[in-house]
Amino acid sequence: MNETNYFYTFSGYEGERSLMYLEMRSFFxxxxxxxxxxSRVKIDPSRSPFMKERIxxxxxxxxxxxxxxEIGLLPAFEESFKVKYVKHAGVAKTSEERRAIEKExxxxxxxxxxxxxxxxxxxxxxxxxxxxxxxDYVKSEPIWHHHQQKPHSYSTALNTRVARAVVNIAVPNPEGIKAIDPCCGIGTVLVEALSMGIDIVGSDRNPLVLGGTRENIAHFGYACEVKLRDMLDITNHYDVAIIDLPYNLCSVISPDQQxxxxxxxxxxxxxxVIVTVEPIDNIIMQAEFTIVDRAVVTKGSFIREVIVCK
Incomplete structure (x- = not known):
């Protein structure tokens, strides 16, 4: 059992804070x-788009x-070291105060x-x-930011930061988990999941998009199964599905199709974990899922819901 305590610092845009809190609840x-x-839960801070560092x-x-x-009681360290004061909004220190603390x-x-x-x-x-x-201090690396530079993109696709958080909400602990993105589109969710070592496959019923999906995945040095397949035809079993419901003008679906x-x-x-731009609680319940948690992501007047179901 891990008895080490870890401290994590976080920050997020106003419109994504609800998502940040949902990701926290999923991890911790x-x-x-x-x-x-x-927490006593150890998470690589680079997994989260909101996590800044871990101590x-x-x-x-x-x-x-x-x-x-207490520091005086610690054993000698063979490695060279540096001390860094970790800033946060709860306690304000001037730069001179921080440097003095680091030196002492x-x-x-x-x-x-x-x-x-x-x-x-x-x-x-x-x-x-x-x-x-x-x-011990570990700084988060913004891997998701690098993934913005992919060969193919959709204006309506999830941004990489939101996609990464959604993947973490779906798969907080990847060990032994098999995941699927059955409406994978251009592959934004797949790239984020693969970059974190998650066992995931993708599929989509649109044959025009999958070439770009595979190219996006290969562009970052990843690989996974991506099939041309209607979601209704999936027969294999998975631990979790990440479903960004189609909503743009080329993919309008009725409540019955949903x-x-x-x-x-x-x-x-x-x-x-369902991402939707319209209320679908009744449809989720009709499908015999139970809603266990949720978040809202806003950008201007545009609103997405992220709903966790079991």
Whole structure:
């Protein structure tokens, strides 16, 4: 059992904060509106488009002086190190104060400081409740941002940041999970899932799009099965389906068609994360899914719902 405490810091655009909190709940079983979250669950911060950094706790004090005493009890470190003060909205410090804190802690650590090319970075965090934390620091890398530069795109497709969060909501722990995107379109969800090592396949009934889908996936060095197939014809079983319901002018579907799609998903998937631009709660219930959580993503007057169903 993992007994290490981890602190994560978060930030998100106003229109995506509901999605950020849903992703938190999927990862950790709870959310936080303070900008940071404490958990014993270890997540690579680069998985999330909202996670900024992670600190694995080595020392903790109820005050700065207590933290300095605890740091003095740590064993010597063979690796070179650097100390970084982790900023957040809950406690304001000037740049001079932050540098002074980093210097004071660095002098107490038994090891070789290297400000330019350290082997190890220690993050220090001052929490609103007065506690001070020191631990190994990992910064999030915006992998999703790189995926914006794909050869083919749709103006109506999910942006890569939202797609990545939706994948995390669907598959917070990839171990042993088989996922499907049965309306994969140009492959935005597939690319994000594959970049996180998730076992996923895709399909779409539109033959005109799948060449671009496969090219997008290959462009980033990934590979997965992508089939020309109507969602109603899927017979294999999956742990989770990620369904971005078609809605643009080329893919208008009626409530009856939506119901048939979700009834099919109910047969081939244990769990579904549905992205929709119109209210479909009644259709979800008719398909015999149960809504367990949800979020709203807004951009101007355009609204998407992300609904978690089991």
């Amino acid at each position: 079983g709870c959310d936080s509106q303070t900008g940071f979250l404490e 694995s706790v080595l020392s903790e004090g109820t005050s700065f002086d207590d933290l300095l005493k 802690i660095g002098l107490r650590i038994n090891g070789r400081a290297d400000l330019h090319d350290p082997d190890r970075i220690f993050g220090v965090l001052n929490l609103p409740d007065g506690r001070w934390i020191l631990g 119901l048939k799609m979700l009834q099919s998903a109910r047969q081939f998937a244990e769990k579904a």
